[in-house]
Amino acid sequence: MGKSSKSIGIEIILILSIIATLYLSYHIENKISLQKEKQIKEEHLYKEKVSLLKEKEKELEKVNATIQEYENIEESIESKKKEYFSHIKELESKILNGESNEKIAYLTFDDGPYYNTYQVLDILDQYNVKATFFTISMNGEYCYDNKSQNCFLLYKEYVKRGHTIANHTYTHGIRTGLYSSVNSFIDAVNRQEEHVKSQTEGYTTNILRFPGGSSTAKGLKNEMINALKEKGYGWVDWTAGNGDGGRLDSLEQAWGNLKNTIDSNVEVILFHDYSWMTTAMLPEVIEYLRNNGYQLYPLFYESDMVHK
Ligand SMILES: [Zn+2]
Known part of the structure; x- marks a missing residue:
């Protein structure tokens, strides 16, 4: 089945x-x-x-x-600067008190930025010298040279190369009313202060040199100094120079002026960056000062040479 x-x-x-x-x-x-x-x-x-x-x-x-x-960065630059100036201040005090035989010369250049300024800056770089530039702005307005479109660009160079920018008033108008009143003077100071600030993105100057020197302010000098003090400014004349602000007939004459005026251990030396004679003799001036024991520094507010 x-x-x-x-x-x-x-x-x-x-x-x-x-x-x-x-x-x-x-x-x-x-x-x-x-x-x-x-x-x-x-x-x-x-x-x-x-x-x-x-x-x-x-x-x-x-x-x-x-x-x-x-x-x-800015903070650290500021603190380095402070440290640097406090060392110079210490040395300067010792020299002025007779506790040190060292010497300081502050090289200062007035009335720039101007055509020659780049050359001056390059010489200073070459010798690793930091200086002080008492700036105005009337020249810069019309100033052009082969390295910059406009001399106002030099403000940034001063900062970049480590120099002190100081105030010499915007106009330098000794004959155009600068010293006719405290107000007109302070206006020109403020204008330059603002100009430096705007050209450098914030550099503030608090050292001034009177155009023509403080004696040029005559009867208003003390009032102007008080107005500067209120602004937190110090001011400085000079103790030596080669006479390049006036008429110079020869380099020999300029050298004679310079050597005759250098007679102390701390000197504030007056030059003008528009002077071709100064530019020409500058390398030798630096060598001469160093050979005579001078250390070259930029000015700073706390220096005893800056009146407060
Ligand atoms: Zn001047």
Whole structure:
């Protein structure tokens, strides 16, 4: 007897269900392994993202540190300057009190910026000398030379090369009413102060030299000095010079003037950067002063040579 059709039916069902089970389990396993793969990929991606983020964070930290450093540059320049001037001040006091045999000469240049100023600056750089520039602005308005479009650009050079910028009034108008009243004088001082500030992005000067010297202010001198004091300014004349503000017939004459006026251990030496004679003799002047024991420094408000 053959199998009954019923049992055949059952066998078929069994076989089919085995096939179905196998098929399903294969599919499920496949799905699970796909999911695992996906999970691993996602984990990997996540890790990558985290490490990228960490790198970005590090970069950002570096950028922030640079910004911080940049923001502190001005402060650190200011503190270095203060330190530098306090050393000079200490030396100057010792010399003036007779406790030191050293010597200081403050080279000062009036009435610039002007055509010759670049040359003066280059000579000073060559000898590593820092000086003081008593600036006006009337000349600069009409001043052009081959290195700069306009002499006003020199204000930035003074700062860049480490010199002291001082105030000599905007107009230098000895014959055009500068000294006719305290107000007209202080106006010209304020105008120059603002001009220096705007040309240098913030340099503030608080040292002044009267155009023509303080005696030129005559009867109003003391009132003007008081007005300067109120502004926090000190002022300075000079103790030596080569006479380049007046008529000079020869370099010999200029040398004679200079040597005759240098007679103390702290000197404030008057020059003008418009004088070709001064520019011509400047390298030798620096050598002469150094050979005679002078250290050359820029002026600063606290110096005893600056009257307060
Ligand atoms: Zn002058």
